Amino acid sequence: MPVFKHPQILIASNLTDGEVLFLGPSGWERDHRRARVARSADEAAALEALGKRDISANRVVDVYLADVEIGSDGAPTPLHYREKMRVKGPSVRLDLGKQATGGAL
């Protein structure tokens, strides 16, 4: 099996309101810390397959895998600044987005 550089999580947008979602152990979560982490290419492919299923079921759109690092508490945080941003909300309006409700800081 090819070397898997970074663990990954699956990110999507909710169809009805466009909100950023993360695939968790039992469905889509608002909080990235609850995202299921793929540690191998096979696990990543499995996440993607679930994503495709939910695209077909019209639950989510714009689904993709993002590289993460695992913190000391075991929770994943995206590596790239673009996804770091999606996890929180606009950096110029801390009162808006997920950060506003304490969902993901």
Next chain:
Amino acid sequence: MTAHDPEAMRRPNAPMTTYRYDEYDAAFVSERVAEFREQVRRRLSGALTEEEFRPFRLMNGLYLQLHAYMLRVAIPYGTLTARQMRRLADIAEKWDKGYGHFTTRQNLQYNWPKLVDTPDILESLADVEMHAIQTSGNCIRNVTADHFAGVAPDEIEDPRPTAEFLRQWSSLHSEFSFLPRKFKIAVTGAAHDRAAILVHDIGLRIVKNDTGEIGYQVVVGGGLGRSPFIGKVVGDFVPREDLLAFLEAILRVYNRFGRRDNKYKARVKILVHEKGIDEIRAAVEAEFAAMDRSAFAHDSEEFERIAAFFAPPPYDSLPATSASLRAAKLESPAFANFADVNVGAHKMPGYAIVTVSLKPIGGVPGDATSDQMRVLADASERFGFGELRVSHEQNIILPHVKQDDLLTLWRMLDAAGLATANAGLVSDIISCPGLDYCSLATARSIPIAQAISKRFSDMSRQRRIGKLGVKISGCINACGHHHVGAIGILGLEKKGQESYQITLGGDPTFSASIGEILGPGVTAEQVPDVVEHLVDYYLAEREEGEAFIDTWRRIGHARFKDVLRREGEDGADI
């Protein structure tokens, strides 16, 4: 609604200087809302896949962005009535998060609408003669115009009747609904360009010939983005009778020869660049000569009908200058500052044009809260015949304010955080949403604007610096016009970090030029230092009356580059 809404006309300060829908317009817009409601219903039920639905939502200005959907509402040639502004405020409150973002294309963007609510939002817009049609897609987009239209002293003719004429011609134009790429038209009727016509696909400049006849200088192939170009003249004097046919000919040539194999090469600017303007002009003239022009024959009655909507409001006859204004300025230095910087000359004696800055120090350029929108609507009714404009610099204009009323207006604006006296100054920064909202972004742009604005928070220092256009984009698409900023800033990704490339010498007016790159990219933290060094160098070198761009043109790019290099060697690490 009839052309002249009797209800609206009865109000004392009702707007009479904006276009009103006729039955045809109203029916067409509400049909479109009903159609979209059905498309959303079918999407949610699963009858439409995202691929099937995407073109429908884009046709109604609905995007999917980083954190949510985004709805782009058209504000044709930037003109709004108080009633429309209030409705925009209400929508922001009811279906969004209490604010809206005014853009460089004279649109308003909502950053958090829900898909399920958009049909209701569109219906609410239609109710006040607004919509989001053709704010996306490969069609002729919202036609933009000089935000001082109809009131500027340097104007040959109000560009809005022309812009409205073009809006009607281009709306749902079936032949031009699937162009190789989006198409943007801007119109100006003044001696100074406030509509950036040279960086649009087509720029129209209203001109008068030797016999006093009004016509259009037509410029084609300007644009920003990945490959920026200044437009070139394709028609020196196109009489009004021929305007539609001539534009039709240009668009046909573009539609036929524009590249469709590569998205990045599909704009008319690339066609003009690859073929040369002479070949394009010949092709347009040939098409114009060969086409059946009867379908586009100028209907002067229709033009006059449209122009009548933009007739001047019932101004009072006033002395040219106001004694009370002079007294108020002496009394309040803060007001005097506002009056000097944000208030411009009006073609009518005793009146003034007021620029309301949406760039408070440290704020988000172009954002206005629902409350602020309502204050603006109220202010326009109390002091300006209920009319407002959105400028491509992301500010709001009150076009007809009595000089006598300026002090009261200023107090009202000040109480709402809308009295920042920085129009045209270094903190009046154009910035795209960048990576705080936009899914195409490679870096943030708003925080850069905020940091620069805070660095120059001393307003007297800003005034000493004088006119200086700082423009920021979060990616190469150049929505923030960075190419035409005297100081342009482009956010990029370099080795996994946000990095900023700086350009100097851009100019969006008749003397248009594309900025030149200063050097390697810098970090976000370094940007305010770089801007400050550049400004200091300019202040040291400028001659009497020179704006930043003039000094840069006179002494040359290399000297500005040198000064930063020296700073870097001194350990400033820039």
